Amino acid sequence: MMTNNALPLPKASGRDAPNLRELYARYGILAALLAVCVALSFANEFFMTWGNWADILRQTSINGILAVGMTYVVLTGGIDLSVGAILAFSGIVSAWLVASGGAYGVGTSVLAGLGVGLSMGAVNGLLIARFSVPPFVATLGMLSAARGFTYIFNDGMPVSDLPPAFLAIGDARIGGVPLPILIFAAVIGVFWFVLRYTIYGRYIYAVGGNVKSAKTSGIGTRKVVFAVYAVSGLLAGLAGILLAARTTAALPQAGVSYELDAIAAVVIGGTSLSGGTGSLTGTLLGALLIGVINNGLNLLGVSSYYQQVIKGVIIVGAVLLDTSRKKNT
Amino acid sequence: MNAPLLQAEGVAKRFGGVPALTDGRLRLERGSVHALCGGNGAGKSTFLNILMGILRRDSGSIRVRGEPVAFEGPDDALRARISIITQELSPIPGMTVAENIYLGREPRRLGVVVDYAHLYAITGQLMNRLGFDIDPRAPMHRLSLAQTQLVEIAKAFSHDSEIIIMDEPTSAIGERETEVLFDAIRSLTAHGAGIVYVSHRLSEIFRIADRYTVFRDGGFVESGLLGDIDRNHLVGSIVGRTLKPTEKARRAPGAPVLQTTALGRRGEFSDISLTVHKNEVLGIYGLMGAGRSEFLNCIYGLSRPHDGEIRLRGKKLAAGSPSRSIAAGLSLVTEDRKETGLVLSSSIAMNIALSAYRRMNTLSLVHRGEARRLVTQMVERMRMKTRSTELPVASMSGGNQQKVVLARCFSTAPLCLMCDEPTRGIDEGAKQEVYRLLDEFAQAGGALLLVSSEAQEVLDVSDRIAIFKAGRLVDVVDAGQATQEQLLHLAS
Numbered sequence: 001m002m003t004n005n006a007l008p009l010p011k012a013s014g015r016d017a018p019n020l021r022e023l024y025a026r027y028g029i030l031a032a033l034l035a036v037c038v039a040l041s042f043a044n045e046f047f048m049t050w051g052n053w054a055d056i057l058r059q060t061s062i063n064g065i066l067a068v069g070m071t072y073v074v075l076t077g078g079i080d081l082s083v084g085a086i087l088a089f090s091g092i093v094s095a096w097l098v099a100s101g102g103a104y105g106v107g108t109s110v111l112a113g114l115g116v117g118l119s120m121g122a123v124n125g126l127l128i129a130r131f132s133v134p135p136f137v138a139t140l141g142m143l144s145a146a147r148g149f150t151y152i153f154n155d156g157m158p159v160s161d162l163p164p165a166f167l168a169i170g171d172a173r174i175g176g177v178p179l180p181i182l183i184f185a186a187v188i189g190v191f192w193f194v195l196r197y198t199i200y201g202r203y204i205y206a207v208g209g210n211v212k213s214a215k216t217s218g219i220g221t222r223k224v225v226f227a228v229y230a231v232s233g234l235l236a237g238l239a240g241i242l243l244a245a246r247t248t249a250a251l252p253q254a255g256v257s258y259e260l261d262a263i264a265a266v267v268i269g270g271t272s273l274s275g276g277t278g279s280l281t282g283t284l285l286g287a288l289l290i291g292v293i294n295n296g297l298n299l300l301g302v303s304s305y306y307q308q309v310i311k312g313v314i315i316v317g318a319v320l321l322d323t324s325r326k327k328n329t
Numbered sequence: 330m331n332a333p334l335l336q337a338e339g340v341a342k343r344f345g346g347v348p349a350l351t352d353g354r355l356r357l358e359r360g361s362v363h364a365l366c367g368g369n370g371a372g373k374s375t376f377l378n379i380l381m382g383i384l385r386r387d388s389g390s391i392r393v394r395g396e397p398v399a400f401e402g403p404d405d406a407l408r409a410r411i412s413i414i415t416q417e418l419s420p421i422p423g424m425t426v427a428e429n430i431y432l433g434r435e436p437r438r439l440g441v442v443v444d445y446a447h448l449y450a451i452t453g454q455l456m457n458r459l460g461f462d463i464d465p466r467a468p469m470h471r472l473s474l475a476q477t478q479l480v481e482i483a484k485a486f487s488h489d490s491e492i493i494i495m496d497e498p499t500s501a502i503g504e505r506e507t508e509v510l511f512d513a514i515r516s517l518t519a520h521g522a523g524i525v526y527v528s529h530r531l532s533e534i535f536r537i538a539d540r541y542t543v544f545r546d547g548g549f550v551e552s553g554l555l556g557d558i559d560r561n562h563l564v565g566s567i568v569g570r571t572l573k574p575t576e577k578a579r580r581a582p583g584a585p586v587l588q589t590t591a592l593g594r595r596g597e598f599s600d601i602s603l604t605v606h607k608n609e610v611l612g613i614y615g616l617m618g619a620g621r622s623e624f625l626n627c628i629y630g631l632s633r634p635h636d637g638e639i640r641l642r643g644k645k646l647a648a649g650s651p652s653r654s655i656a657a658g659l660s661l662v663t664e665d666r667k668e669t670g671l672v673l674s675s676s677i678a679m680n681i682a683l684s685a686y687r688r689m690n691t692l693s694l695v696h697r698g699e700a701r702r703l704v705t706q707m708v709e710r711m712r713m714k715t716r717s718t719e720l721p722v723a724s725m726s727g728g729n730q731q732k733v734v735l736a737r738c739f740s741t742a743p744l745c746l747m748c749d750e751p752t753r754g755i756d757e758g759a760k761q762e763v764y765r766l767l768d769e770f771a772q773a774g775g776a777l778l779l780v781s782s783e784a785q786e787v788l789d790v791s792d793r794i795a796i797f798k799a800g801r802l803v804d805v806v807d808a809g810q811a812t813q814e815q816l817l818h819l820a821s
Contacts, residue, residue, distance in 0.1 A: 194693075197694055197695055197697075198690070198693040198694050198695060199686040199687065199689075199690045199693050199694075199695055200693050202679060202682075202683070202686055202695065203686075205672070205674075205675055205679070206672045206675065206679070206683055208674075209672035209673065209674040209675050210668075210669075210671065210672045210673065210674075212668060212669040213668075213669055213670055213671055213672050214672065214683070215631070215651055216629075216631070216651060216661060216663055216669050216670065217651075217655075217683040217684045217737060218651050218652040218654075218655040218656075218684050218687070218741075219652065219683070220652055272674075276672065276674035276675065277674045
């Protein structure tokens with residue numbers, strides 16, 4: 001069609017009055033998080049204590065790290081279903097090297113765990129960017145394969161008896177703050193910076209917004225797509241090591257359906273599943289909201305069956321609000 | 330029955346205050362093939378959409394067999410025995426030919442079970458009657474583009490319509506299929522049906538149609554028997570003026586910049602050798618499907634050539650890589666700024682700087698000051714109207730969006746700029762601005778390759794004009810001496 005359906009220029013007069021709608025669009029998720037926190041602090045005296053918040057953050061750090069990688073993937077318009085399985089495989093390889101494998105130090109085993117995550121992510125990236133396999137299919141295949149490898153690797157047995165130096169990754173404190181929380185903070189910081197201040201970050205938005213235009217503009221779109229899946233795998237590897245260290249064992253069934261929580265955090269955080277728009281700040285808030293609600297429902301003694309229902313309602317509700325918000329503006 | 334099959338008078342339609350059609354008129358008699366002619370923006374599409382009930386008219390009257398009608402949707406039109414064949418094909422690839430034709434109207438048993446035997450039998454009869462050699466049981470995805478178009482035609486005929494509107498029915502089919510189609514049309518009109526025939530191919534119009542109506546700038550111009558006029562009269566009426574060449578600053582072309590030698594891509598274009606020089610605008614004119622856009626896309630690296638080579642300032646250009654083409658000094662304004670030009674969800678600033686980022690970074694870290702300066706400078710040079718460059722580019726008008734695309738192309742300082750329909754869908758004021766920018770580029774030593782379907786635009790902007798027809802280079806003419814009539818003759 002030749003019709004020009006672009007929106008008219010916004011009027012300059014709307015500038016002075018603080019635009020409530022814009023505020024809501026930007027900070028709606030933050031407001032929801034604060035409201036839930038206020039409500040929970042009245043409902044349970046224990047909620048607002050340091051110890052509890054350290055728990056919340058430590059639990060959130062695993063899902064949060066996965067969600068950071070997932071945000072990159074979803075911004076390009078893709079999806080990564082394999083992060084839970086990659087997490088398990090990386091965790092068990094890393095733990096085995098440091099425990100049953102015996103001779104290896106913590107440094108080597110951590111690097112190996114990260115390497116496993118990175119390579120499995122790279123395979124996803126290769127399938128998707130080079131061979132044009134749809135992301136859903138490629139990562140669904142990887143989900144199954146990586147989980148299979150995890151069981152094969154140690155005959156379906158967990159790896160325990162981890163040395164204290166490895167366990168320290170999960171419970172050491174620096175300045176009173178647990179290490180997993182610091183690692184999570186560092187991951188968020190680095191990936192936020194990359195997304196905002198580097199050309200690679202610009203290209204991720206461009207590829208997700210319109211891959212044809214990105215290509216026309218001279219961007220190597222395949223490289224960008226490949227890299228986001230490799231990065232997502234790397235972060236899943238990191239999360240796997242943290243989880244093994246925190247739970248003092250690497251279980252072959254670790255991380256089952258973690259990919260869904262990561263996707264939920266991304267989506268609640270306002271990143272569009274079709275790509276091109278969204279932010280890591282939103283994902284951080286989304287992951288925190290999920291963590292706070294899980295924690296709060298536990299404190300209130302709500303059964304885990306009901307917790308699942310409530311989480312489902314929140315995910316759909318957040319996106320429903322988001323779409324209605326976009327219709328209004 | 331003396332009333333005409335279809336009579337429309339004074340049909341008007343506005344889109345958001347902009348008139349698209351001011352006075353649509355058409356009188357279709359039984360047994361007649363009536364050609365509806367007009368250039369881009371003449372209002373034909375709007376008029377046809379109103380006839381089919383896809384759009385509502387603001388005013389005017391439409392009578393079908395003497396009865397006034399006001400269609401609410403395409404099914405109302407179908408019920409009044411009017412059907413349309415459009416250029417846009419919408420087959421369901423996984424279904425068979427017969428299933429596609431009778432989609433939603435399949436013969437059934439017991440109300441729910443599709444009676445396949447009967448379905449394939451009636452489809453076979455339909456194909457025989459039309460003389461189309463297509464197996465009703467063949468899956469759609471096995472069919473060629475031409476066969477797909479024939480199925481679309483058969484679908485329109487299957488409704489047993491008395492009025493059939495054909496919008497560029499031959500744009501995707503070859504000579505042989507066109508003959509088959511014409512035979513089918515003749516047999517239909519012999520049985521009393523009426524056809525509204527829209528085509529840019531004037532030679533076809535003179536072969537198949539008996540009457541004509543011309544629209545221009547949204548209004549009716551004239552109507553009559555084709556037997557009473559000649560081709561020149563029709564072209565003059567479509568174009569609307571006895572043309573005098575506009576005054577244009579003559580540029581002195583310099584050294585060759587872009588050269589293609591026997592460039593070809595199977596199924597798109599073949600054996601194209603063209604040269605664009607410094608300080609020169611080379612226009613490319615042709616009808617839809619002539620291979621113009623495909624040619625530009627191939628030079629730019631969005632597709633790979635099968636034959637021939639491309640040289641930029643004498644150096645061979647790496648095929649199939651837009652990123653290397655940009656580095657070598659090429660730039661492309663694509664045909665569809667929303668589909669392939671802009672990242673609509675991103676900001677104006679990012680869209681402008683997207684191609685330039687790769688020279689404005691250290692270890693991937695964006696030089697923000699430099700990027701900001703580029704954007705500010707481009708906004709000024711392009712005279713873009715916007716409150717803030719951080720707004721999404723989707724918030725701009727079409728004309729300003731087009732300037733963003735141009736800004737991105739200029740940001741890499743290209744030696745040769747290729748523009749595919751650079752003024753499509755933008756208003757007259759923005760058009761003049763785009764012309765100014767293109768002219769500045771050529772004056773400053775750039776080589777410009779311009780593709781446009783508007784003959785007047787090609788004549789106004791270019792120094793030389795290459796005419797494409799069905800994927801081949803027909804002729805290269807001097808824009809100073811060529812006329813619109815001449816271009817149309819050569820291209821159709």
